[in-house]
Amino acid sequence: MRTYRNPVIGGFHPDPSVCRVGEDYYLVCSSFEYFPGVPIFHSRDLVHWRQIGNVLDRPSQLHLPPGTLASGGIFAPTIRHHDGLFYMITTNVSDDRGHFLVTAERPEGPWSDPVWIDLPRVDPSLAWDEEGHCWLTTSGPRLARIDPASGEVLEGPVDIWAGTGGKYPEAPHLFQTGGWWYLLLSEGGTERGHAVSIARARSPRGPFEPGPVNPILTHRGTSRPIQSTGHADLVCAPDGTWWMILLGARPRGYSPEFQVLGRETFLVPVEWVDGWPVVGPVEERHPAPAAWHPLPPPPVRDDFDAPVPAPCWISVRCRPDDSWSLTERPGRLTLHATGPTLDRPGHTFFGRRQQHHDCRVSARLDPDPGRAGLSVRLDEAHHYDIEVSGGEVSLIARIGPLRQVVARRPVAPGPLTLTVHCRTADPLPPSVTSAAEAGAGPVGVGARGPDTIAFSADGVLLAELDGRYLSTEVATGFTGRVIGMYVTEGSAAFDWFDYEGTDDEPV
Ligand code: 6LW
DSSP states (O other), X not given: OOEEESOSBOSSOOSOEEEEETTXXXXXXXXBTEESEEEEEEESSSSSOEEEEEEEOSTTTOOOOTTOOXXXXXXXXXXXXXXXXXXXXXXXXXXXXXXXXXXXXXXXXXXXXXXXXXXXXXXXXEEEOTTXXXXXXXXXXXXXXXXXXXXXXXXEEEEOOXXXXXXXXXXXXXXXXXXXXXXXXXXXXXXXXXXEEEEEESSTTOOOEEOSSSOSEEOTTSOOSSEEEEEEEEEEOTTSOEEEEEEEEOOBSSSSOBOSSOSEEEEEEEEEETTEEEEOXXXXXXXXXXXXXXXXXXXXXXXXXXXXXXXXXXXXXXXXXXXXXXXXXXXXXXXXXXXXXXXXXXXXXEEEEOOSSEEEEEEEEEOTTSEEEEEEEXXXXXXXXXXXXXXXXXXXXXXXXXXXXXXXXXXXXXXXXXXXXXXXXXXXXXXXXXXXXOOSSOOSTTSOOOEEEEEEETTEEEEXXXXXXXXXXXXXXXXOOEEEEEEEESEEEEEEEEEEEOSOOOO
């Protein structure tokens, strides 16, 4: 039997939302303080996803002021298709105008400028009834009727079913099927207590009756390798099968576990029993959907030969036009400094999400004669940087309030290849029932180095650091690791950038 591998989109891709148009699926995720925002993916089978763009790709759609905190900005989006138009609705929590929606005829864009909806809370979602009414739900959860063309609130907001008592009832989505309106809801918080619950009513206004078994999905308190499962969306395939797309995390180590890739996107089949969805647990492998459309593996190297940056590239808060160029030196990405340090917003950075526990990243650069390098970042206060300047290559570690140059050595003038190799130890085998039983070498603080990040220049190792300081447990926040090129003084030209994930089994 054919199976597929979870996660279906690895790395920092949380709060997924999905819709289907014919045989095509589209999926969006949160993007927080990064620009462009809201990555959008396409698939024909729910398993193989290709990023086709970013919904918010210009300042008129996405303004993240310099004061935008890490993990501020763009929270959970919802994507829907109605009456020939795609809708993406989300919240910019660093802007006080509330939620906004944008529309497009084609999912690749262009997407419209925002229509603002002056309602509080987060996690907006949209659903339409037979009369053409547009229903907006937010965390709480709350229900309002809106005019999606103007953003005007026409009815409500009113509180609706708030789940089974878990904290943060959020990520509500309404679905109409079999004569019922189902309200899918996440509760328990986005960490290890995360859960998905369900209720239904004859009308979106309620009253909602909880399902016979709630939550319908949670991994809390289990030793399953996939944790924090929640923030779910549902989709029905052309063959009538139902699927849930949701976020989860893959913690490693023990006491406490730690996660470096952030919250990722998972897929799990759904059965309907007596009019209620039954789902989970989320396994690393499930039987595949009927449709199967594999994609070629993504290229390891970006040669910077294309006229526009590939959609995977993200910058922090903004990407001023005069801070980068693909044409100044053809075949190279030229970056110009906009700020003197990675420790504060305002710097020039082009990065991509770390999507594998084991990956190798390299870039060839000519610092020319600025200060430039490669950074592995969680936020301004948690990053490791290998950088070239003034005839030296150095490795800088910023962990909370501490900043230290941990290694340096001279280098010859001219282009240089910088390499970052991230390795996270495998999770404990499922047979292990306690940390002491792990048997994976000596137990005790510092006894194992389950996460390492090695930095080299022109193939010569500069130093290897403990990667756990660049984890959600240390840095906190909603994102995951991003690895990228930066310039903090002068300019630098990057000839190519390689990203190779090496811990993946075949899909
Ligand atoms: C999001 C909330 C959540 O708004 O985390 O997991 C928040 N769920 O629904 C940020 O991603």
